[in-house]
Amino acid sequence: MTRNPNMREAILSAAESLFSTRGFNAVSIRDIALEAGANPGSVTYHFKSKDGLLLEIYKRHCGPMNKRRIELLVAARRVRDVQDRLEAVVRAYVQPAFSSSSDLAGGGARFTRLRAVMSAEGNAVVGRIIAEIFDDTTNAFIEAIEQSLPHLPRKTLVWRSQFLLGALYYTLVNPERVTRLSRGEADGADMAEAIEQLVSATVASLQAPDINGQAAAEPAAKAGARKAPAGSRSRPA
Amino acid sequence: MTRNPNMREAILSAAESLFSTRGFNAVSIRDIALEAGANPGSVTYHFKSKDGLLLEIYKRHCGPMNKRRIELLVAARRVRDVQDRLEAVVRAYVQPAFSSSSDLAGGGARFTRLRAVMSAEGNAVVGRIIAEIFDDTTNAFIEAIEQSLPHLPRKTLVWRSQFLLGALYYTLVNPERVTRLSRGEADGADMAEAIEQLVSATVASLQAPDINGQAAAEPAAKAGARKAPAGSRSRPA
DNA sequence: TTTTCTTTTGTACAGATGTACAAATTATCA
DNA sequence: TGATAATTTGTACATCTGTACAAAAGAAAA
Structure with a gap:
């Protein structure tokens, strides 16, 4: 090929x-x-423009990441225990965002961080992509969650999926904050721990009662009906 | 003063x-x-440089927003009921980020969105400010939450506060996603609903058991110790 | 009014930016 | 080998960038 076959x-x-x-x-x-280690002209040769370069990065990652997500989601839906299944679904969403199964350098974390940054900047080039490619996958996850939590309105699940994505993004964007605030107790860059913490917090938040004053329902079967704690956490919207 | 006294x-x-x-x-x-509607030269006249302008925006908002937060936090700590208190504490953190009490145009939401964007861009100018000004307030909140959830290690609370901030940021950065995914059922730009949804989801996530396999404890006093159900890591409190 | 201070304007400049393109270099294949 | 295609290089250009600064305009005070 050329001098650097991987230019x-x-x-x-x-x-x-x-x-x-x-x-x-x-x-x-x-x-x-x-x-x-390349010449500036070489960049436009390979990718035509700066926008084209960004686009190529997305093309490169979107497929594998969402493919992995759907694979894990399919497996998660087969989990018997209701509680375990919900957790598996959330994990299927979170895990590939932190470490893609593909061998692309940097794994999924760097790309997810890129998505976070582009989203914050309101980048027009990727705006369409996000909506077109990722919404499908997100919808599949919301549907899977709906099955585990049928008493919750879809709209509430959408809000909570928004919070999940935001939490995920920010964890990758600013991991130092965790290290700093925990005074060394935790390492914000520890992806394995980030995943566990995020999954456990998210599962709990998904199971929260709806804000419209309904009683808290236990995940589904298995646990006897327990009323929401007195003092009520719900408030009018 | 001059032609436009509010230039x-x-x-x-x-x-x-x-x-x-x-x-x-x-x-x-x-x-x-x-x-x-100003002349470019007028910008450097008032703020010396582009960095100076950004700095002035922060100076303008940081004080009032954190002051409001602390006010609400002090009030929240006085709430008797444990569950209500935790919710009030979370609300005291969230609410001023969405709508500042000060009469600055745009309220707190625009400034919070600005913080989110600067954070994502890794802006060096504001990096110091965040750590110096906001960490104090955040620590005060973590301590207040610690009082309601004394069984949880500080490190876990830091992670969950990270998720809260990320959720908060992303809700302001990309509200259209909520509208889109909910197919019109929800309005992502509805700040009042965003606050309620975020508070309710966050309270639940804070009450999740720690990831280290310990027993799920009821929020604080009030309920007898309950062992974690076998088979899984996370359970609603 | 005149004087003094504050603000706004217009222009200028040195540097960076995205991109185009011809020339040079290197790889592929007959 | 030589011929052809693919890549890399260097340079050039028009535009935009942050900022400086002198001149103009306006407000405040005498």
Whole structure:
């Protein structure tokens, strides 16, 4: 091929790394070229434009990540125990976002962080992609959760899925904050722990009663009906 | 004073609006001047530099927002019922982020959105501010939550506060997603509902058992110790 | 009024930016 | 090998960037 058979990859990787930490506009093509050990002109040769480069990064990751998610989701739906199944569903959503099964350098975490940053910047190029590609997957998850928590209105599940995604994003964007606030007790960059903490917190939040004053229902079967604690956590919307 | 006695304010407001939607680097001083109906030179006259402008926005909001938070926190700590108190504490953290009590245009939501965007971009100028100003307030909240949930290790509460902040940020950054995914059932821009949903979900997630396999404990006193059910890690409290 | 201070304007500049493109280099294949 | 295609390089260009600064305009005080 050429001198560096992975020049295209190197540029993609460098761009991914820089975009995901500094944002899109703060990174110049020259920055990317420098980081990748390439010539600036080489970037436009391979990807036509800066937008094209960003687009290619998305094309590269979206497929594998959502494929993995759906695989895990299918497996999760087969879990018998209602409680375990809900947890497995949430885990199927969270896990690939932190570490993709594909061998792309950096794994899924870096790409998820990139998505978080692009989302915050309101990047127009990726706006469409998100809605078109990710909404399908998200809907599949919401439906799966609906099956475990049939007493909750879909709208409430959407809100909670929004909180989950936000939590996930921010954990990847600003892990130092966890380390700092915990005074060294926790390591915000520890992805394994982040996943466990996020899954456990999310499962609990999904099981919360709806805000419209209904009683808390136990996940589904298995546990005898227990009333919501007195003092009521629900408030008018 | 001058032709437009609020020119300084107009510039601040325009900058806040543009930064919070497009990010820092995507917005030029000329963009801000245009939006504010001012001359580009006037921006550097009032704020010295683009960084200075961003800094001034933070100075403007940090004080009032955290003051309000502490006020509400103090009131929340006086709530008798344990469950209600926890909810009040969470609400005291969330509410000022969505709508500041100060009369600054746009309220707290726009500034919180700005913080989210700057955080995602890894903006160096505001990095220090966040750590110095906001960590104090956050610590006060974590301590208050610790009082309601004394069985949970601090580290777990830090993780969950991270998830809360992420959820909060993302709700402001991308409200359209809620509207879209709920197929019109919910309005992601409805701040009142966002607050209620976020508070209720967060209270539940805070009450989740710790991930280290310990028994789920009822919120605090009030309920006798209950062992964690076999087979799974997480359970609603 | 005149004087003094504050604010706004217009212009200028050095540097960075995205991108185009021809020339040079390297790989592929006959 | 030589011929052809693919890649890399270097340079150039128009535009935008943050900022500086002198001149103009306006307000405040004498």
